[in-house]
Amino acid sequence: MTEFLTTDTQLPSYLIFPRFLLDSDLSETTKLLYMVLLDRARLSMKNEGWTDKQGHVFIYFTITDMADVLHKGEMTIKNSLASLENADLIFRKRRGAGLPNQIYVKIPPDIFSQTAKKLSIGQTENCPADRQETVCRMDKKLSGNKNKRIITNSVKRESNAAPSVYGKYQNVFLTDEELKDLKQSVPGWSVYIEKLSSYMASTGKSYQNYAATIKSWAMKDKPVTQQRNYECKEYESL
Secondary structure, eight states, X not given: OOOOOOTTOOOOOOOOOOGGGGGSOOOHHXXXXXXXXXXXXXXXXXXXXXXXXXXXXXXXXXXXXXXHHHTOOHHHHHHHHHHHHHTTSEEEEOOOTTSOOEEEEOOOTTHHHHHHHHHHHHHHHHSOTTOOOOOOHHHHTXXXXXXXXXXXXXXXXXXXXXXXXXXXXXXXXXXXXXXXXXXXHOTTHHHHHHHHHHHXXXXXXXXXXXXXXXXXXXXXXXOOOOOOOOXXXXXXXX
């Protein structure tokens, strides 16, 4: 069962995907392999004994192990290594027969300036001073229909307040308007929020509208009674 992210969620282990790979012509397998090699190099940076006399960090990683990690054939790994070497993203130092190569993972020299520039452009286009809706350059490259969906969803987010999280298990989402309505229309509304939170956590279920679910439960617990008719005809008495 999956869980919603909260501010206290501990993320699982993950690999770093450098932004410059998005614009590269490398194959997807080659990009994944570079991510794995970069992760290994990051560990070598934290441990002693994994730098040469020039201070360059290196790793040992056999082709067989790479193939096992990526679930690919060894020939595919060899081709990806050659592509990375041609792109000047790794350097392999041969150590002799029967010994694994020393692999040096490299990064483009202008990677940080490119990233900062792209982030600056994106922030300028996506966060205008007057808070009007804009479309960034990347969105302009998308299809017309997808652009329409992006704009529509953004407008909806502007018009509807973002929901807050409630319940012991932090899985009940209500807007301020929905919470205000529940307080006015549902006696014991806080109990129903906790009840819904526990129920979803134990069963793995989720609902499209949490406020409507709480109202439905409240109505089932307290059905509307039929109003008595105290009117009588002229010849009848109460």
